[in-house]
Amino acid sequence: MPDPRQNHRLSVAPMMDWTDRHCRYFHRMMTRRAMLYTEMVTAPAIVHGPKPRLLDYSVAEHPVALQLGGSDPAELAAATRIAAPWGYDEVNLNCGCPSDRVQSGCFGAVLMKTPDLVADCLRAMQGETDAPVTVKCRIGVDDDDPEEVLPRFIETVARAGVSHIIIHARKAWLQGLSPKENREIPPLDHALVLRMKQRFPELTICLNGGVTTLAQARALLAQGLDGVMIGRAAYHDPAATLIGADALWDEDHAPDPVQVVLDMLPYVEAHLAQGGRLHQISRHMLGLFHGRPGARGWRQVLSSDASREGAGKDTLLHALARVTEAAA
Structure with a gap:
C-alpha cells in the first residue's frame, strides 16, 4: 500500500x-x-x-x-x-x-x-x-x-x-x-x-x-x-x-508554460459559457512567464484587457502571442 x-x-x-x-x-x-x-x-x-x-x-x-x-x-x-x-x-x-x-x-x-x-x-x-x-x-x-x-x-x-x-x-x-x-x-x-x-x-x-x-x-x-x-x-x-x-x-510531467495556457482554454470557455468573466481566471495566471521573454507583454495584455466586457479565449491567445513573439 x-x-x-x-x-x-x-x-x-x-x-x-x-x-x-x-x-x-x-x-x-x-x-x-x-x-x-x-x-x-x-x-x-x-x-x-x-x-x-x-x-x-x-x-x-x-x-x-x-x-x-x-x-x-x-x-x-x-x-x-x-x-x-x-x-x-x-x-x-x-x-x-x-x-x-x-x-x-x-x-x-x-x-x-x-x-x-x-x-x-x-x-x-x-x-x-x-x-x-x-x-x-x-x-x-x-x-x-x-x-x-x-x-x-x-x-x-x-x-x-x-x-x-x-x-x-x-x-x-x-x-x-x-x-x-x-x-x-x-x-x-x-x-x-x-x-x-x-x-x-x-x-x-x-x-x-x-x-x-x-x-x-x-x-x-x-x-x-x-x-x-x-x-x-x-x-x-x-x-x-x-x-x-x-x-x-519520480514522475516525468513537466509541461511547457505555453502548453499550460493552451490546456486552460477549454476551462476558460466553459467558465465564460456559465456567465463567468475571463479575469476571474486570468488574474491567477499573470506570473506564469515570470522572468521569461515576453512576460511583461503577457501581463500587460491580461491586466488591461481581461476584465473588459466580452474578453475571452482570444484575449488569452493575444497575450500568449506577446510571449511567443518575444521568444522567436
Missing part, C-alpha cells in the same frame, strides 16, 4: 483571495501530484452561506484539501458534515492565520493558546468525515517559547487522533504586526520543525514558510520531512515552482 505521507511531498498553501477554484485548476495543469488547498473557509460561512459557491470545485483538482476556520467544535463538525459529499481528500483546521478578522472570531493562530480546544474541534470534525483531518499551525504566538509550546501543541492534537501537521516555521505576532508582516518579519526556524519530525517520527510533519524553490523543497525532504508547502512563490512564479514538481514523485 502506498505511504499516504507521499501525497504531501509538495503542496500549495491555502492563501486567502488567491487559491480559489480557478487558481487551483490552473496549478493542476502544471503538476499532477502536488496537494492543493482551498482558501480558508469559515465554518459559519459553510453552515449559513451558499454551499455550492463555497465548496464546488473541478474533479481535475484532486488531490485537493478543504481548509476550515473556526473554534466551535459543533460548528466545525456541522461544516465538515455539510462538506463531506463534495469529496475533498483532506479537511484541514487553520491554527496559523494571524489576521485581525480571525482573531476577532477566536480562530486561526490564536487557537495555539488553547490546544485542548483545538483537540475538541478536531475530534468533532473527525466524527463527520472519512477524509483525513489535519492541522496547520505556527511554531508559537507572541511571547511563547516555541521549544515548549510547539511540542505540547503537537502532543495534544496527536492524542486527538491527528497524525498530519503542517507547521509554518514562524511565530505569529497577534499584536503589532499586520498579516503581511507576519509572513515576512518573524524569523524562520526550519531547524525547529526538523526537530519536531525527529521527536515525533510517527507523525506526518510538513513545513511551510520561506520555501521558494523546488531545490529548497528537495533539500528539506532529504533531511527527513514528510512534505514541504510552498505559498507565495507558487502563486507569483508558478512555472518555476510547479512545473517539474512531479519529479519529487
Whole structure:
C-alpha cells in the first residue's frame, strides 16, 4: 500500500483571495501530484452561506484539501458534515492565520493558546468525515517559547487522533504586526520543525514558510520531512515552482508554460459559457512567464484587457502571442 505521507511531498498553501477554484485548476495543469488547498473557509460561512459557491470545485483538482476556520467544535463538525459529499481528500483546521478578522472570531493562530480546544474541534470534525483531518499551525504566538509550546501543541492534537501537521516555521505576532508582516518579519526556524519530525517520527510533519524553490523543497525532504508547502512563490512564479514538481514523485510531467495556457482554454470557455468573466481566471495566471521573454507583454495584455466586457479565449491567445513573439 502506498505511504499516504507521499501525497504531501509538495503542496500549495491555502492563501486567502488567491487559491480559489480557478487558481487551483490552473496549478493542476502544471503538476499532477502536488496537494492543493482551498482558501480558508469559515465554518459559519459553510453552515449559513451558499454551499455550492463555497465548496464546488473541478474533479481535475484532486488531490485537493478543504481548509476550515473556526473554534466551535459543533460548528466545525456541522461544516465538515455539510462538506463531506463534495469529496475533498483532506479537511484541514487553520491554527496559523494571524489576521485581525480571525482573531476577532477566536480562530486561526490564536487557537495555539488553547490546544485542548483545538483537540475538541478536531475530534468533532473527525466524527463527520472519512477524509483525513489535519492541522496547520505556527511554531508559537507572541511571547511563547516555541521549544515548549510547539511540542505540547503537537502532543495534544496527536492524542486527538491527528497524525498530519503542517507547521509554518514562524511565530505569529497577534499584536503589532499586520498579516503581511507576519509572513515576512518573524524569523524562520526550519531547524525547529526538523526537530519536531525527529521527536515525533510517527507523525506526518510538513513545513511551510520561506520555501521558494523546488531545490529548497528537495533539500528539506532529504533531511527527513514528510512534505514541504510552498505559498507565495507558487502563486507569483508558478512555472518555476510547479512545473517539474512531479519529479519529487519520480514522475516525468513537466509541461511547457505555453502548453499550460493552451490546456486552460477549454476551462476558460466553459467558465465564460456559465456567465463567468475571463479575469476571474486570468488574474491567477499573470506570473506564469515570470522572468521569461515576453512576460511583461503577457501581463500587460491580461491586466488591461481581461476584465473588459466580452474578453475571452482570444484575449488569452493575444497575450500568449506577446510571449511567443518575444521568444522567436
